[in-house]
Amino acid sequence: MNTIAIEEELDQLVADVTSGACTLHDFPFRVMEAFDASRNEVTKLRMKHPAGLAASDILWPKKLLFRAADAGQVQNTIEDLKASLIGKKGAASKNAPRFLMSTDGDEFLAVDIKTGETPSFDRLADLAVNYDFLLPMFGVERYKPAPETAADVRAARHMAKFHDAIRDANPTWGADQIHDLNIFMTRLLFCMFAEDTGIFSEKLFLNTLRREAREVDGSDTQRVIEDIFLSLDVADSEARRARGVRSQRIAGDFPYVNGGLFRDRTEVPVFNRRARRLLFEAAELQWDQIHADIFGSMIQAIIHTDMRADFGMHYTSVPNIMKVLEPLFLNSLREQLTLAGDNIKALEKLVGRIAHIRIFDPACGSGNFLIIAYRELRLIETEAFRRMRDVKRRGQLALADYQTGIRISSFYGVDPVDFACETAKLSLWISQYQMNRKLDEICSAPTPALPLSDAGSIVVGNALRADWLTICPPEDGAEILIIGNPPYLGRPKRTREQQRDMEIAFANENGVFGNLDYVAAWFARAADYAQKTGAEAAFVTTNSLFQGEQVPLLWPLINKKKAEYGFSYKPFKWSNSAAKNAGVICVIVSVRPISNKPKFIFGSEHKLAASNINPYLVDAPDIFVERHASAISRLPQIELGNAAKDGGHLMLSSDEAAKLCQDFPSSKTFIRPVFGAQEFIQGQTRYCLWIRDSDLAAAKAIPAIAERLRLTAAVRSASPKASTAASSAWPHRFNEVRHRDEAFLIIPRVSSERRPYLTVGFLPQNTVATDSAFAIYNPPTWVFSILSSTLHRVWTSAVGGRLKSDYRYSNTLVYNTFPIASLSDEQRSQLEDHALNILRVREPYIAGGKTIAWLYNPETLPADLVGAHRELDDFLETIYIGRPFKDDDERLGHLFKLYARMTKKVAKAA
Numbered sequence: 001m002n003t004i005a006i007e008e009e010l011d012q013l014v015a016d017v018t019s020g021a022c023t024l025h026d027f028p029f030r031v032m033e034a035f036d037a038s039r040n041e042v043t044k045l046r047m048k049h050p051a052g053l054a055a056s057d058i059l060w061p062k063k064l065l066f067r068a069a070d071a072g073q074v075q076n077t078i079e080d081l082k083a084s085l086i087g088k089k090g091a092a093s094k095n096a097p098r099f100l101m102s103t104d105g106d107e108f109l110a111v112d113i114k115t116g117e118t119p120s121f122d123r124l125a126d127l128a129v130n131y132d133f134l135l136p137m138f139g140v141e142r143y144k145p146a147p148e149t150a151a152d153v154r155a156a157r158h159m160a161k162f163h164d165a166i167r168d169a170n171p172t173w174g175a176d177q178i179h180d181l182n183i184f185m186t187r188l189l190f191c192m193f194a195e196d197t198g199i200f201s202e203k204l205f206l207n208t209l210r211r212e213a214r215e216v217d218g219s220d221t222q223r224v225i226e227d228i229f230l231s232l233d234v235a236d237s238e239a240r241r242a243r244g245v246r247s248q249r250i251a252g253d254f255p256y257v258n259g260g261l262f263r264d265r266t267e268v269p270v271f272n273r274r275a276r277r278l279l280f281e282a283a284e285l286q287w288d289q290i291h292a293d294i295f296g297s298m299i300q301a302i303i304h305t306d307m308r309a310d311f312g313m314h315y316t317s318v319p320n321i322m323k324v325l326e327p328l329f330l331n332s333l334r335e336q337l338t339l340a341g342d343n344i345k346a347l348e349k350l351v352g353r354i355a356h357i358r359i360f361d362p363a364c365g366s367g368n369f370l371i372i373a374y375r376e377l378r379l380i381e382t383e384a385f386r387r388m389r390d391v392k393r394r395g396q397l398a399l400a401d402y403q404t405g406i407r408i409s410s411f412y413g414v415d416p417v418d419f420a421c422e423t424a425k426l427s428l429w430i431s432q433y434q435m436n437r438k439l440d441e442i443c444s445a446p447t448p449a450l451p452l453s454d455a456g457s458i459v460v461g462n463a464l465r466a467d468w469l470t471i472c473p474p475e476d477g478a479e480i481l482i483i484g485n486p487p488y489l490g491r492p493k494r495t496r497e498q499q500r501d502m503e504i505a506f507a508n509e510n511g512v513f514g515n516l517d518y519v520a521a522w523f524a525r526a527a528d529y530a531q532k533t534g535a536e537a538a539f540v541t542t543n544s545l546f547q548g549e550q551v552p553l554l555w556p557l558i559n560k561k562k563a564e565y566g567f568s569y570k571p572f573k574w575s576n577s578a579a580k581n582a583g584v585i586c587v588i589v590s591v592r593p594i595s596n597k598p599k600f601i602f603g604s605e606h607k608l609a610a611s612n613i614n615p616y617l618v619d620a621p622d623i624f625v626e627r628h629a630s631a632i633s634r635l636p637q638i639e640l641g642n643a644a645k646d647g648g649h650l651m652l653s654s655d656e657a658a659k660l661c662q663d664f665p666s667s668k669t670f671i672r673p674v675f676g677a678q679e680f681i682q683g684q685t686r687y688c689l690w691i692r693d694s695d696l697a698a699a700k701a702i703p704a705i706a707e708r709l710r711l712t713a714a715v716r717s718a719s720p721k722a723s724t725a726a727s728s729a730w731p732h733r734f735n736e737v738r739h740r741d742e743a744f745l746i747i748p749r750v751s752s753e754r755r756p757y758l759t760v761g762f763l764p765q766n767t768v769a770t771d772s773a774f775a776i777y778n779p780p781t782w783v784f785s786i787l788s789s790t791l792h793r794v795w796t797s798a799v800g801g802r803l804k805s806d807y808r809y810s811n812t813l814v815y816n817t818f819p820i821a822s823l824s825d826e827q828r829s830q831l832e833d834h835a836l837n838i839l840r841v842r843e844p845y846i847a848g849g850k851t852i853a854w855l856y857n858p859e860t861l862p863a864d865l866v867g868a869h870r871e872l873d874d875f876l877e878t879i880y881i882g883r884p885f886k887d888d889d890e891r892l893g894h895l896f897k898l899y900a901r902m903t904k905k906v907a908k909a910a
Contacts, residue, residue: 218271355405364413367424677748
């Protein structure tokens with residue numbers, strides 16, 4: 001969904017309605033087309049509502065009810081539509097449309113039934129620029145910018161239009177001119193910000209355009225822009241003329257900027273009529289209201305058209321950035337400020353420390369993290385200056401003209417996208433200006449806005465191939481802090497180039513990185529850099545790095561560099577402002593050289609001191625759980641279910657099984673119930689063909705079965721995997737068979753993280769388990785209690801890894817490694833009683849049609865089932881430590897220690 005295209009389509013629609021080229025009857029269909037609704041869906045609706053019908057209502061089920069209004073009757077029409085939705089019981093139908101809409105060709109009104117909201121405009125002419133009100137109709141919940149970001153959203157949208165117009169006016173510009181275009185956009189943005197904030201005289205840039213670029217076709221605009229850019233790079237007006245500035249007035253009006261922004265001579269694109277108009281309109285916006293930390297990411301979306309669907313949704317929010325910055329260094333600085341009080345020497349020491357801080361973001365994008373870090377450091381420094389001023393004022397001492405010691409050249413970044421780097425530099429300049437104005441409030445002499453200081457040390461490059469020591473070289477006395485939100489990317493999503501990045505990043509580790517996520521390379525590079533410089537890093541990352549099979553891959557690399565985790569956040573959903581985005585499960589983790597400094601684990605509402613943060617981000621010994629071929633505790637063998645690899649031809653629905661038995665009664669011998677995770681959890685009924693070798697001839701005598709076997713063979717023979725292709729020789733059997741003709745305990749391989757317990761259950765002897773689940777054949781009943789316990793769920797969550805946010809069960813990494821305290825016969829007997837009790841509680845619900853999914857949904861979980869599980873937990877946990885555990889952290893910490901003892905691993909004292 002391209003927002004620029006939507007605005008243009010709606011602009012044209014309004015023009016067509018005004019001119020009569022579009023009837024009001026056709027209006028809602030044109031709206032749907034503007035938002036890129038399915039052409040097939042629009043066509044079907046048109047057929048249901050031909051133009052000749054007397055009734056003017058147009059219904060798009062669950063989405064829109066439209067009625068054209070007579071002149072001046074739009075409000076009344078909407079009220080009538082509301083009334084038509086109310087049923088006999090006084091409530092709207094559950095199938096009611098999300099939106100009501102009406103227009104008379106001049107006025108426009110819509111109502112979001114879900115929220116009760118109406119748009120902030122009432123003229124049809126304003127529809128295009130306010131299109132986002134209708135986004136929920138098309139599956140995109142509205143982004144509601146905070147009041148302070150509305151200007152950023154407007155500016156970014158407008159600059160996106162301007163960028164496209166410039167590209168259209170310069171069709172021959174290709175990859176070689178991309179850098180010039182990026183520089184051009186960055187310089188324009190600075191000029192518009194500068195004239196609205198006092199860096200330039202008020203509206204100098206806009207008034208110059210109006211005066212000098214007079215040709216409405218845009219033919220003279222390029223020359224004017226060239227003169228402005230040349231003037232801003234040279235201090236003297238005569239020297240400007242010598243450099244080629246053609247307009248004497250431009251040469252004399254514009255100040256010297258410096259800072260490298262206008263230093264390089266780059267090509268300025270030509271303009272056409274539309275590009276000129278959009279530039280003038282952009283210069284009229286309120287650029288003094290933009291926020292550097294937010295605006296940078298939005299502007300980056302200008303050149304990445306695939307990011308335009310939702311302006312304002314691609315930046316990391318300030319609260320999330322602060323989760324990285326505060327424990328890494330801001331809390332320490334604030335504590336130092338508090339302790340300093342009004343002591344001049346202590347305040348000067350703090351200011352000196354701040355001046356020696358270096359911030360490095362090796363995945364900087366448009367600079368969000370760098371900008372917030374810069375702003376927060378300046379705020380602390382300014383407060384220190386204010387206190388020093390007040391002390392001197394009270395003591396009638398000479399007041400100093402305080403000058404910041406924080407240079408934007410102390411902020412380092414690297415990103416592969418050229419425009420992102422230019423935007424980061426611009427945003428740092430803007431932040432510098434804004435923070436200088438705050439400093440001016442306490443100084444007797446204002447900080448000059450110009451010339452600019454040198455830009456932040458932001459470079460274009462690949463952070464995994466570049467030399468970090470060159471990008472951010474260590475200095476004596478410097479405190480280097482690495483921050484950021486690097487790209488995550490699991491192995492299946494990596495490109496060939498990213499795979500090569502991993503090989504280079506892990507070259508010193510013999511190229512061993514296995515199934516590590518892409519972001520792991522940043523941790524490895526940070527640990528290496530920290531070992532050489534003493535730096536501390538903190539990154540946002542997926543929690544999968546600290547779960548399951550990735551832990552024994554990553555932790556040895558960190559530990560080898562004599563590094564440790566300094567603080568961490570418990571997993572949380574990291575979602576941007578787009579309501580349609582579910583968010584990724586993330587953690588924030590710091591890596592630093594091993595030290596005696598305090599360690600902390602942050603929860604959603606609390607901070608806990610930790611004696612150690614282990615590879616699973618738990619206060620426990622530094623161990624990692626490795627795969628085991630057999631259980632370390634006295635548990636029966638577990639098997640992965642059977643893999644059909646049949647293209648679905650060995651599987652039967654209930655109806656298919658019934659018809660097969662009706663048509664060929666002898667086929668009943670070859671049909672068995674089949675259960676995987678979906679069938680067990682959701683209560684679905686499926687069957688499969690299960691044919692022994694000795695019964696093959698009889699089975700093939702049934703035509704319907706013979707055809708299914710033929711199709712299965714065809715599917716397998718077409719497989720690129722040799723073992724699967726080979727199994728086409730025996731299509732009557734599952735491709736991988738681990739079945740035993742015994743009752744078994746089923747454990748789904750994937751289970752929702754919302755459920756408070758893992759879902760397990762007993763299935764009868766004649767049932768087949770698929771490979772979406774594990775099976776324990778003929779198990780003792782007490783094993784059900786172990787697998788149903790909170791202890792086992794916590795262990796699974798930590799060491800088993802996740803599929804998205806769901807638990808991913810593993811035989812070798814979870815079941816076989818689970819440490820069980822020594823159990824007496826009496827304790828096993830009591831665990832068996834608890835298992836039977838849970839099954840007894842579940843039975844009437846299952847008999848009544850409820851599913852396992854319903855039973856273990858936190859919103860529907862029955863109280864008696866909760867009670868049965870709590871009784872089990874209390875009993876089992878008392879076996880472990882003599883009482884129930886206080887929380888999951890205590891559970892996991894104890895399990896790790898027990899695992900270490902049971903596997904005879906040497907663990908560092910917790």
